[in-house]
Amino acid sequence: MATESFELKVLDVIEETADARSVVFEIPADAREAFDYQPGQFLTLAIPSDQTGVAARCYSLSSTPGDDALKVTVKRTSDGYASNWICDNVRAGDTLRVLPPSGIFTPASLDADLLLFAGGSGITPIMSITKAALARGTGRVVLVYANRDEQSVIFAAELRALAEQYGERLVVIHWLESVQGLPAPDQMRGIAAHFPTYDAFVCGPPAFMKCVVGVLKGLEFPRERRHQEKFVSLAGNPFGDVEEAAVAEAEVFEAEHEPEDAAQEPAAAGDPTPQGAVRVEIELDGTTYEYDDWPATKPLLDHLLKKGVPAPFSCREGNCSACAFRLLEGEVKMEHNDILDEDDLADGIRLGCQAYPVTDVVKGTYS
Ligand SMILES: Cc1cc2nc3c(=O)[nH]c(=O)nc-3n(C[C@H](O)[C@H](O)[C@H](O)COP(=O)(O)OP(=O)(O)OC[C@H]3O[C@@H](n4cnc5c(N)ncnc54)[C@H](O)[C@@H]3O)c2cc1C
Ligand code: FES
Incomplete structure (x- = not known):
């Protein structure tokens, strides 16, 4: 698992x-x-x-x-x-x-044309995507790679070799702060505007990502062609036998919230939390799992793990996005979210580890 x-x-x-x-x-x-x-x-x-x-x-x-x-x-x-x-x-x-x-920072199709923006160590996932797209896909790859100076360019030789091997399919634009200054929106727009139909992926320091994502939004790259990966440190520890931990937590919850307790609990004004158990239908790797007993005070991830569903997760704190799923029906509220932006939310993306139901039926997919 x-x-x-x-x-x-x-x-x-x-x-x-x-x-x-x-x-x-x-x-x-x-x-x-x-x-x-x-x-x-x-x-x-x-x-x-x-x-x-x-x-x-x-x-x-x-x-x-x-x-x-x-x-x-x-x-x-x-x-x-x-x-x-x-x-x-x-x-x-x-x-x-x-x-x-x-993680969900992955191209839906390796045959798509890709516009990749990396800053510093943000090259890491971008390198993996670049190599996969060139070796197994058919599209063009434009990589804009920003660094402090020439000495800090990770994978410089490997990128040179790829550019030679793949000719016109790969264009690498190095941006060196020591030569050109920090990348500015106008400059990034000047590049991105040439590739309005490409799928964009952005990873790097917060200021770089803010600049590039702002540019892509301004150029009206739609949400499904605009991906970003934020590098943050986990505060908690997702190691240990987390599934058992989830089951143990769920059992404690059930012991503390007998059904009659839940029924007696008055609804707070404006509190949309359902008073009974919730129906959840969730699709994962081609299988749809359906349950009628999701307790409204338990995160979706914990409920699925308790049921034996191999739902993905890592941090369980709302700051890595490994547990992201897409809502198809109903609504959830998230206790904590460090990673999804307004567009993700508008697109129905939610974090399973932080998702509590606010409607009696919730349907979603991990695809
Ligand atoms: C999806 C994702 C992908 C990432 N990919 C990459 C990547 O490819 N390359 C990369 O370089 N980074 C990557 N990162 C970032 C990486 O996870 C770390 O955030 C980064 O390396 C900084 O971690 P750090 O511990 O060095 O720094 P910090 O997190 O800034 O270290 C300070 C923290 O450590 C704690 N701390 C200090 N001393 C101790 C101690 N003795 N024991 C325990 N805690 C202590 C402090 O309390 C403080 O919270 C990625 C992050 C994410 C979420
Ligand atoms: S598991 Fe990391 S955000 Fe949910």
């Missing part, structure tokens, strides 16, 4: 730049299926900590499906804990505890 963690062997550590390392993992022979992934997805790593036991951090895969090994690329964060720990401590032969791939 997608929720189990695995000990992965480190095959190699590659110094990409002065402050970025790639960690190459062996694909576990007994869990090849669990580690199947889409380009643009991420792994969640358990970084040992003498303060908290584990610091969980997500790292996008810079390898691409079909590669012999899994590779993540980690850039040091100033005063950061996990990124510096990885860069300073991880060696070939070590093992790290890892959650299988998650």
Whole structure:
């Protein structure tokens, strides 16, 4: 199941730049299926900590499906804990505890024309998408890649080689702050305006993403052709036997909320929370799961896990988007959301780990 963690062997550590390392993992022979992934997805790593036991951090895969090994690329964060720990401590032969791939920052079709914007370490998922699209797709790829200076360009040689190999299908536009200054909206618009029909993917520092996403919105790229991945640190720990934890929480909930309690509870004015159990229909990997007993005070994810549904998740805190699904009918309220923007919400995207029902019937899909 997608929720189990695995000990992965480190095959190699590659110094990409002065402050970025790639960690190459062996694909576990007994869990090849669990580690199947889409380009643009991420792994969640358990970084040992003498303060908290584990610091969980997500790292996008810079390898691409079909590669012999899994590779993540980690850039040091100033005063950061996990990124510096990885860069300073991880060696070939070590093992790290890892959650299988998650995430929705993936192209719907590798044959689409792609307009990719990466800033600094944001190149990681973009690299995976670029390689997949070139090797397995038929479209054109335009990559705009912003960095502080030439020395901080991760994958410079690999990109040069790809540009040579794929000729006109790949255009790489390097943007160096040391030469051109910080990327400004007018400049990004000048590039993006040439590719109004392409599928856009954006990943990088917050200011870069805000600039580019604003430009794409201004150029009326529709929501389904405008994707962004935000790099944030998880505050909690999604490791451990989370499914059992979910079941245990659900049991505590049920013990505390006997049906008659729920029926007696008066509805607060303006509180849309349904008073009884809710009907949920959710589609995942071609199967539709239907239940009539979703308790209104339980997040959707916990209810599905309790039912044995292999619903995807990572952080369970509303800040990674691994659990995102699309509402087809009804409504939910989210307790916490660090990751979905207004357009995602308008598009019906919700976070399963934060979703509580506000209607008596909720239908959705993870597709
Ligand atoms: C989907 C996704 C994909 C990502 N992909 C990438 C990627 O490809 N490459 C990349 O470089 N980054 C990526 N990130 C960002 C990455 O997950 C981290 O946020 C980043 O590396 C910074 O983490 P950090 O611990 O170094 O820094 P911070 O999170 O800033 O470190 C400080 C935090 O660590 C805590 N802390 C300090 N000391 C300890 C200790 N001893 N034990 C426990 N906690 C401590 C502090 O309380 C503070 O909260 C991604 C994030 C997401 C969500
Ligand atoms: S599991 Fe990370 S946002 Fe829901």
